[in-house]
Amino acid sequence: MEIFTALRILLKLAEIWIPGDDKFMNSIKQNKGTEPDSYCGCSSSLPTLGPWPGHTYKIRDPETKRQITLVNGELRVEKDLGDQGGYHWVCIERDGYLGFLSPTTHVYMGHNNWGQFVAREYHHWAWEFFNTRAHPDGGQVLLTVHGNKMRKMAIQKGTWKLVETEGEGTAWEFVEVRTESD
Structure with a gap:
């Protein structure tokens, strides 16, 4: 699932990047990991993990x-x-x-x-x-x-x-x- 999500992100970045265009860098700067991504509706921040044995x-x-x-x-x-x-x-x-x-x-x-x-x-x-x-x-x-x-x-x-x-x-x-x- 994570690999599929990473590939979708890379493909989305490849679609918007044109050499010499600032649109690519601006899109990276704007994605701070707290807002839902427009193309998948998911948050790019990590989920809160539950308890784990030994901790x-x-x-x-x-x-x-x-x-x-x-x-x-x-x-x-x-x-x-x-x-x-x-x-x-x-x-x-x-x-x-x-x-x-x-x-x-x-x-x-x-x-x-x-x-x-x-x-x-x-x-x-x-x-x-x-x-x-x-x-x-x-x-x-x-x-x-x-x-x-x-x-x-x-x-x-x-x-x-x-x-x-x-x-x-x-x-x-x-x-x-x-x-x-x-």
């Missing part, structure tokens, strides 16, 4: 800047608590699913049978399996397997609680954190 992240709601945090054994969204910890999550992979491990308590983020998200297990079981999906407005939606359905993680309105929903879900921002081993 550590803060998982943050871009609207409120609150992040998924483990406070006194309870999973919730909180403002940045400084260096107190509880809001770094190591992304791991098992059987093609992602998991998020707290490096301070060594428990995995997961869900219970009542549609709530928790962090209690020391193993990466099926109820700690996640996938992500890019949201069209930016960020990543976290999806979890519940029975034979995929449900999205959302912040319960008016609270700090994280719940499963079949609706929109929260588009999370994954902010990579540098660790001592990096």
